[in-house]
Amino acid sequence: MGAWYGSKATMGLSQAIVGLMRHHDTYIETHLGAGAIMKRKPPALRSIGIDLNAWSIRTFCCDHKVELVHGCCHRFLADYPFEGSDPVYSDPPCLMITRKSQRRYRNHYGEADHEALQGFLRGLPCSVMISGYPSALYDRILEDWHSVSVQQLRRTKPRRTRD
Numbered sequence: 001m002g003a004w005y006g007s008k009a010t011m012g013l014s015q016a017i018v019g020l021m022r023h024h025d026t027y028i029e030t031h032l033g034a035g036a037i038m039k040r041k042p043p044a045l046r047s048i049g050i051d052l053n054a055w056s057i058r059t060f061c062c063d064h065k066v067e068l069v070h071g072c073c074h075r076f077l078a079d080y081p082f083e084g085s086d087p088v089y090s091d092p093p094c095l096m097i098t099r100k101s102q103r104r105y106r107n108h109y110g111e112a113d114h115e116a117l118q119g120f121l122r123g124l125p126c127s128v129m130i131s132g133y134p135s136a137l138y139d140r141i142l143e144d145w146h147s148v149s150v151q152q153l154r155r156t157k158p159r160r161t162r163d
């Protein structure tokens with residue numbers, strides 16, 4: 001699995017996130033992408049991964065069984081019959097303001113989408129974890145949430161030296 005800067009696939013980051021999860025039977029990961037956390041956490045009895053991107057869903061592979069849902073996770077969160085013990089982990093696209101490139105993704109996820117997502121997540125009766133870079137928007141809408149900062153070291157390519 002590759003690890004780009006900010007990717008949850010780096011060991012320190014994925015371990016920190018998995019370590020924060022409580023015991024659960026069903027695990028739900030929205031914005032699955034390549035599923036860095038899904039692939040690294042111990043399997044639950046039932047695991048569900050949701051992504052809007054057909055390619056992510058089609059190419060996803062994991063050592064344990066995952067029910068894949070191709071579609072908008074907002075719709076999924078609105079319809080799924082949550083019970084108290086199903087944790088949700090969300091890793092939505094970065095806010096524009098926290099990104100180096102201002103180029104829009106095909107499935108653009110703007111501030112309104114982030115706010116809508118928080119609305120869904122806040123209403124859930126289960127534990128919820130969300131990853132993101134620090135931002136004024138998150139400071140405001142997640143003001144009363146427990147937050148954990150994890151420092152990720154930027155990897156540099158090994159340098160070649162000439163004799």
Ligand SMILES: C[S@@+](CC[C@H](N)C(=O)[O-])C[C@H]1O[C@@H](n2cnc3c(N)ncnc32)[C@H](O)[C@@H]1O
Pocket residue numbers: 008009030031032033034035036037050051052053056071072073074091092093094107109
């Ligand atoms: C930051 S990436 C997730 C990276 C992922 N944690 C990983 O390990 O690869 C964000 C993902 O959110 C997905 N996405 C964007 N809008 C979505 C939506 N409304 N519902 C579900 N997935 C969405 C994108 O397709 C993308 O795969």
